[in-house]
Amino acid sequence: MQIITTTTALQELAARFAKYPYMTIDTEFLRESTFWPILCLVQVATDDESAIIDPMAEGIDLQPLFDLLQDENVLKVFHAGRQDLEIFHHLNGEVPKPIFDTQVAAMVCGFGESVGYDTLVAKITGKGIDKSSRFTDWSRRPLSERQLTYAEADVTHLRDVYKFLANKLKERGREEWVASEMEILRAPETYFIPPM
Known part of the structure; x- marks a missing residue:
């Protein structure tokens, strides 16, 4: 398991990821007592590797990640990515592009509306996910091995889910259905919250 805590390591990771046609991505954050969520972890994966980026590591600059997200x-590839996208838009002023949301794709493929990630993973891969760390305090350091394993699983299983759903959409000729929904998620105004 790679834990990225320096800008140099992040630059190297981003350079490797830029060579792939897709990447899976998820975040862990705190939102309970803040208007804007506090980004605590970013998990990413390609077909060949996965990594956990620690945005709270001292001195780390997330710009290489932001650049990759605009490539x-x-x-x-996200699952139920609206909150993740909102975080990146807030931090960087840009919504990642291009994007694919497996929750939207799953709905189009007949898995039901707003299907949960663990349910989708179980139905598609037959694997269970340990969700005991779901409601943990992601801002506390050090993170336990169990927390890190949980976080990493959110992007490693997502690879299989994405490939399965992308194939289903292609078989059924429904790729455009998902593309139109992605336009809404890509629109910056989706994440504009007017001041009270």
């Missing part, structure tokens, strides 16, 4: 040649 048009790499599809960013």
